[in-house]
Amino acid sequence: MDQKDNTLKVTVSRGTSGEQFEQEFEVPAYENQTVLDVVSWIQQNSDPTLSYRFACRVGMCGSCAMMVNGEPRWTCRTHVKKVVRKNTLSIAPLRNLPVVKDLAADMTPFFDKWVDAEGYHHPTRTRHDPMQEVTPNDEERNRANAGIECINCAVCYAACDTVANNDAYLGPAALQRAWTLYNDQKNENGQAILDAVSRDGGCHSCHSMGSCSLYCPNELDPMSAIAGLKRETAKNLFRRRR
Amino acid sequence: MLEFRLYMAQRLTALLMAPLVFGHIAVMIYAVQGGLSAAEILGRTQGSVFWFLFYGTFVFAVSIHASIGLRTILHEWSGLKGGLLNAVAALICAALLALGGRAVMAVTLL
Amino acid sequence: MRPERTHPLWLAYMLHRWSGIGLALFLPVHFWMLALAITDAAQFDAFIAITDLVIVKLAEFGLVFLLAVHMFGGLRLMALEWLPWSAPQKTLAAGAVGIAFFISGTFFLQAV
Amino acid sequence: MVSGSEIERHDTDILILGTGGAGLFAALHAQQSAPEGTRITIAVKGLIGKCGCTRMVQGGYNVALGGGDTVERHFMDTINGGKWLPNQDMAWRLCKEAVVRIHELENEIGCFFDRNEDGTLHQKAFAGQTADRTVHKGDLTGIEIINRLMEQVLARPVEKLEEHRAIGLIPSRDGAAISGVLMIDMRSGKFRFVRAKTVLMATGGGPTMYKYHTPSGDKTMDGLAMALRAGLPLRDMEMVQFHPTGLLAGEHTRMTGTVLEEGLRGAGGQLVNHAGNRFMFDYDDKGERATRDVVSRGIFAEMRKNNDPTQEGVFISMGHLGPDNVRKKFKGMVKRCEDCGFDLAAGKVEVVPTAHYFMGGVVVDVDTRTSLEGLYVAGEDAGGAHGSNRLGGNGVANSTVYGGIAGDIMGADIRNMASLREPDETVLASEISRAVHPFSREPGLVLPLRKELQEAMWEDVGVMRTATGMNRGLAKIADISDRLMETGVSGDNLAFNLTWHDWLNLRSLCDVSQVIAQAGMARENSRGAHYREDFPDAGDMADSYFTQARQTGDGVEVTREPVQFTIVKPGETILPKDEPETLVAAE
Numbered sequence A: 001m002d003q004k005d006n007t008l009k010v011t012v013s014r015g016t017s018g019e020q021f022e023q024e025f026e027v028p029a030y031e032n033q034t035v036l037d038v039v040s041w042i043q044q045n046s047d048p049t050l051s052y053r054f055a056c057r058v059g060m061c062g063s064c065a066m067m068v069n070g071e072p073r074w075t076c077r078t079h080v081k082k083v084v085r086k087n088t089l090s091i092a093p094l095r096n097l098p099v100v101k102d103l104a105a106d107m108t109p110f111f112d113k114w115v116d117a118e119g120y121h122h123p124t125r126t127r128h129d130p131m132q133e134v135t136p137n138d139e140e141r142n143r144a145n146a147g148i149e150c151i152n153c154a155v156c157y158a159a160c161d162t163v164a165n166n167d168a169y170l171g172p173a174a175l176q177r178a179w180t181l182y183n184d185q186k187n188e189n190g191q192a193i194l195d196a197v198s199r200d201g202g203c204h205s206c207h208s209m210g211s212c213s214l215y216c217p218n219e220l221d222p223m224s225a226i227a228g229l230k231r232e233t234a235k236n237l238f239r240r241r242r
Numbered sequence B: 001m002l003e004f005r006l007y008m009a010q011r012l013t014a015l016l017m018a019p020l021v022f023g024h025i026a027v028m029i030y031a032v033q034g035g036l037s038a039a040e041i042l043g044r045t046q047g048s049v050f051w052f053l054f055y056g057t058f059v060f061a062v063s064i065h066a067s068i069g070l071r072t073i074l075h076e077w078s079g080l081k082g083g084l085l086n087a088v089a090a091l092i093c094a095a096l097l098a099l100g101g102r103a104v105m106a107v108t109l110l
Numbered sequence C: 001m002r003p004e005r006t007h008p009l010w011l012a013y014m015l016h017r018w019s020g021i022g023l024a025l026f027l028p029v030h031f032w033m034l035a036l037a038i039t040d041a042a043q044f045d046a047f048i049a050i051t052d053l054v055i056v057k058l059a060e061f062g063l064v065f066l067l068a069v070h071m072f073g074g075l076r077l078m079a080l081e082w083l084p085w086s087a088p089q090k091t092l093a094a095g096a097v098g099i100a101f102f103i104s105g106t107f108f109l110q111a112v
Numbered sequence D: 001m002v003s004g005s006e007i008e009r010h011d012t013d014i015l016i017l018g019t020g021g022a023g024l025f026a027a028l029h030a031q032q033s034a035p036e037g038t039r040i041t042i043a044v045k046g047l048i049g050k051c052g053c054t055r056m057v058q059g060g061y062n063v064a065l066g067g068g069d070t071v072e073r074h075f076m077d078t079i080n081g082g083k084w085l086p087n088q089d090m091a092w093r094l095c096k097e098a099v100v101r102i103h104e105l106e107n108e109i110g111c112f113f114d115r116n117e118d119g120t121l122h123q124k125a126f127a128g129q130t131a132d133r134t135v136h137k138g139d140l141t142g143i144e145i146i147n148r149l150m151e152q153v154l155a156r157p158v159e160k161l162e163e164h165r166a167i168g169l170i171p172s173r174d175g176a177a178i179s180g181v182l183m184i185d186m187r188s189g190k191f192r193f194v195r196a197k198t199v200l201m202a203t204g205g206g207p208t209m210y211k212y213h214t215p216s217g218d219k220t221m222d223g224l225a226m227a228l229r230a231g232l233p234l235r236d237m238e239m240v241q242f243h244p245t246g247l248l249a250g251e252h253t254r255m256t257g258t259v260l261e262e263g264l265r266g267a268g269g270q271l272v273n274h275a276g277n278r279f280m281f282d283y284d285d286k287g288e289r290a291t292r293d294v295v296s297r298g299i300f301a302e303m304r305k306n307n308d309p310t311q312e313g314v315f316i317s318m319g320h321l322g323p324d325n326v327r328k329k330f331k332g333m334v335k336r337c338e339d340c341g342f343d344l345a346a347g348k349v350e351v352v353p354t355a356h357y358f359m360g361g362v363v364v365d366v367d368t369r370t371s372l373e374g375l376y377v378a379g380e381d382a383g384g385a386h387g388s389n390r391l392g393g394n395g396v397a398n399s400t401v402y403g404g405i406a407g408d409i410m411g412a413d414i415r416n417m418a419s420l421r422e423p424d425e426t427v428l429a430s431e432i433s434r435a436v437h438p439f440s441r442e443p444g445l446v447l448p449l450r451k452e453l454q455e456a457m458w459e460d461v462g463v464m465r466t467a468t469g470m471n472r473g474l475a476k477i478a479d480i481s482d483r484l485m486e487t488g489v490s491g492d493n494l495a496f497n498l499t500w501h502d503w504l505n506l507r508s509l510c511d512v513s514q515v516i517a518q519a520g521m522a523r524e525n526s527r528g529a530h531y532r533e534d535f536p537d538a539g540d541m542a543d544s545y546f547t548q549a550r551q552t553g554d555g556v557e558v559t560r561e562p563v564q565f566t567i568v569k570p571g572e573t574i575l576p577k578d579e580p581e582t583l584v585a586a587e
């Protein structure tokens, strides 16, 4: 490797929403290096004012997602090797969210929508009741399990053009959560969920473009979850008429 | 809820149109074999209740279907929203109905 | 083009959208032409005559293609949304385009 | 200098610091128990539920739910595991209340834990347990617990101060109680002083002052450093738990230190040294399946023997179990290693012991109250429940159990607290000047100092300790600490200024590191996680003492306090006579 191969040319988006600009950095390349390491190197060695967010550094907390060469990714688990092109990288804050500063996006809208989609458990029992017995592999449970490991990283949210173009759209993660709960035998009030996702900006705004499922780092499939909601809401319409 | 209703309307009209489109394409393929002329078309269709219903249904469905589709696109790509968006969509629907209705009348009723 | 958009399902979505727009633009023209059929049969025939031009043939091909693409795209979507999914949707998308091509191709060959 | 007028002031009734298992549970319980109209505020260094270690819990949650297992057995395991140092009342309440908490998690919060085929809860046995007790959701238990808790809190009318870093516990004017907490609103860089009638500190400790460590990046012992400054007694501060298998991927990556799951060894994973030989049987009959502390020491000793500078750690090798089998059984781990460029399924991955959990913490009673009125501490910040060693699975049980208790107690106590307390403005001012100190110095790099501290702690106050080593460590800590005070940060733009926070993080770490080393000096025996090469004996169990550290003037004073055997004495058990020693089927 010659000297040039040992450095990465990294373009980083700086500033806050509305006042963004790009800045270039040279970062030494290492054998085991993630995109988060590149960003950290810049802040720790080159420009101490660079802002970004991370916590767990192992793909569990979902706070480190950024746009890497235009694609949304969890940076702590993205090896540079996988994304680097001709020794260059471009890094920007997660798309479709306001920017707090530099690479740190404001995730508030994402979580507000999570709650708007009724994305929280509606209990049927209390702590004083025995736990519900649930057959682990029946069909309904498998549907609930399919999306349960979402880490709310908002990668799917950033990948989706419908989110980009429609402010009200709840987005793939929130809807997938709603679908998971809808299929959870322990959750009461499926109707509340169907109502929530039938409002404007709900599941019917999705165009099944599938970027969410393509980019989800945990290989979840929000697109199919949303399709499930569309099916259930449509069925429910006829059911209620009767 | 509005969007959900529009969604259902768009899907239902699409389902309605699908067989009509098939029929139409079949007719077209048959028709072009002999070369088109006004007389030919009119000869086949005029005075036919079947063709009136066939194309009438299509026009009705397509006006609803396309205006809903364009409403979505206008909202997503131009940011139009609220009453204005709905008004524009209704206008498109009305225009399509008018134009299409006139055409169906012309082709089938005289 | 942004890289996050260039995958089969996204392309299917775009194709569906643009074919819908194309159809929506064509439809009024088409209606207007039909209406002419009674108000001014001579003008209509003159109009129809130019359908012999290659360029118009191509346009027609395009329109039928749009209709076919859009229809099959739409049916694919509805299948995906309402029928319990399982089949890889990419195949469906590709299949839709393929069949569309087949039908419009038939039409085109018949026409020339 | 920032003047007082630049502080935003803000009032609430119940203030909670941190959103791990302890913080989130406290918020929910406080809401249930406090009188109508009580303002509840939750402030956190990161985003709600997306920081801290509870989310990183892999293996699971210990709770005795019958099938032969009893709260008594869980308790005895906890006491034995903690080598008789735990506060027995706390350990008892932990084991007992865990039963309620797990039902709450499943039934009210909506967690779904793995089931047996017949639909009942699946439980497994972690090392050091005598029953199949650990409830889990695959090997991502923490994500399930925290996501569900987070949703509940997000959906409730609790005031949320995200990316607010607590930097000082501010007492009332008379010093008798707490007045509130000074924070930095990290997004703007402004100071915010939040007054509250009750404050729960649940910032989760986190021994990240070691070269290799597992906890989340936001955890830097801020809570314990604040408690120390507030004059609160801290116990068991020498007790740092090391996990034997942390990933070793080089110095320049944040992946280094992250944990490779315990189950790998349980399933038959082998540890081999740089020469390619298995070595754990040289140290313990159970080989790789020995407890965390034993394996950590085995690896550490092996590392010391090796003088090839290119190879620091040892290797974990799974290939002999069949790569496909490994891939299937440890899907998450294999993928994680693969993303980082390692082949866990077929190849071997370099590992080192890594600092994992901090048993020490603030002295509290079984109701989470501290010696400062209005201040409560729960979770990893609180000391006592685990003694010298925390059983795998007792960590998240501890934080959720005591977080909930703290919420209940605060909700009740607040009824007797008529009004907010005026702060001691001099403490407030001095905490602010502490925080702005780096702006008065020439900007420099903070990272090299942190690395030096981590190296020093790893070498001298780490897996194996001696008086000489710890004295050397103390000198290094003092030196690093001094140099930190001369290392500045540019104060031009304080919004989301991570470098400023790196500085503050290191400040907390230095302060607590010193206490760890001093407490380590004070314990002249080897118990659980604390191993003295110069005092390898465990000492007489009946004379067990725990260390208690407290800031006095400029220094820290460590005393030894006798353990009160309030429930069971060493050599005895509370299990019925004919109970078998273990219910876990031998492998």
Ligand SMILES: Cc1cc2nc3c(=O)[nH]c(=O)nc-3n(C[C@H](O)[C@H](O)[C@H](O)COP(=O)(O)OP(=O)(O)OC[C@H]3O[C@@H](n4cnc5c(N)ncnc54)[C@H](O)[C@@H]3O)c2cc1C
Binding pocket: D017, D018, D019, D020, D021, D022, D023, D043, D044, D045, D046, D049, D051, D052, D053, D054, D055, D056, D057, D058, D059, D060, D061, D062, D164, D165, D166, D167, D202, D203, D204, D205, D214, D215, D216, D218, D219, D220, D222, D223, D259, D356, D357, D378, D379, D380, D381, D392, D393, D394, D395, D396, D397, D399
């Ligand atoms: C990788 C890993 C695996 C683990 N696996 C298990 C397991 O299988 N079973 C088990 O029982 N235990 C396990 N543990 C231990 C367990 O995670 C902890 O015992 C427990 O989660 C601690 O909970 P907590 O609420 O006290 O702290 P945490 O969950 O760590 O939360 C601390 C919170 O305080 C916030 N905070 C920190 N400083 C400040 C500040 N200055 N101002 C404001 N907020 C602040 C943090 O951002 C965070 O939100 C594991 C730990 C790790 C690291």
Ligand code: HEM
Binding pocket: A206, A207, A208, B010, B011, B014, B015, B017, B018, B021, B062, B065, B066, B068, B069, B070, B072, B073, C016, C017, C018, C019, C020, C021, C023, C024, C025, C027, C070, C071, C072, C073, C074, C075, C077, C078
């Ligand atoms: C004949 C069968 C047809 C079927 C099965 C069909 C189906 C569909 C479906 C399912 C959608 C929703 C797409 C989405 O939400 O992403 C749609 C959208 C649309 N359709 Fe059709 N359609 C048909 C005919 C037509 C015709 C004839 C026109 C035009 C005149 C048309 C115009 C549109 C437009 C403009 C959209 C909006 C596209 C978008 O939202 O991206 N459609 N169609």
Ligand code: SF4
Binding pocket: A062, A149, A150, A151, A152, A153, A154, A155, A156, A157, A172, A173, A176, A215, A216, A217, A218, A219, A220, A222
């Ligand atoms: S669905 Fe996948 S991409 Fe979307 S938030 Fe969840 S884990 Fe992230």
Ligand code: F3S
Binding pocket: A159, A160, A161, A162, A163, A171, A172, A205, A206, A207, A208, A209, A210, A211, A212, A213, A222, A223, A226
């Ligand atoms: S990318 Fe967006 S449009 Fe639907 S399928 Fe996924 S949410």
Ligand code: FES
Binding pocket: A054, A055, A056, A057, A058, A059, A060, A061, A062, A063, A064, A065, A074, A075, A076, A077
């Ligand atoms: S830092 Fe937690 S997912 Fe990347």
